[in-house]
Amino acid sequence: MQILNSARSLRLVDIESGKELATFSGHESEMADAHLSQDRKRLVTSDGGGLVKIWDVATGQELLSLQTNAGEAKVITLSPDGRVLATGGSDGTIRLWRAAELTR
Numbered sequence: 001m002q003i004l005n006s007a008r009s010l011r012l013v014d015i016e017s018g019k020e021l022a023t024f025s026g027h028e029s030e031m032a033d034a035h036l037s038q039d040r041k042r043l044v045t046s047d048g049g050g051l052v053k054i055w056d057v058a059t060g061q062e063l064l065s066l067q068t069n070a071g072e073a074k075v076i077t078l079s080p081d082g083r084v085l086a087t088g089g090s091d092g093t094i095r096l097w098r099a100a101e102l103t104r
Helices: none
Strands: 001-007 009-015 021-023 031-036 041-046 052-058 060-069 072-079 084-089 094-098
Touching: 009 031, 009 041, 021 052, 031 072, 041 072, 052 072, 052 084
Parallel strands: none
Antiparallel strands: 001 009, 009 021, 031 041, 041 052, 052 060, 072 084, 084 094
């Protein structure tokens, strides 16, 4: 799979077939990072305003929005088991979000 970012939206494309799998939009600022979970069921995106969104890859539905309050959410990643989200802000803050926070 390949992730194509166009400022405030993102397309997920199957590399072999070229078929678009889903489009994710809803960020108010330009997207800064995107991360696909190891099981490829969740996509996490971040933007310049510190907003982080978690998406269901199969449906394209937004599952959760989080505000980092750390400036631009420059870097995001999920742990291999999907239970912890790490965000790195432009202010140097690193925040870990546990699974309980991700499913509220």
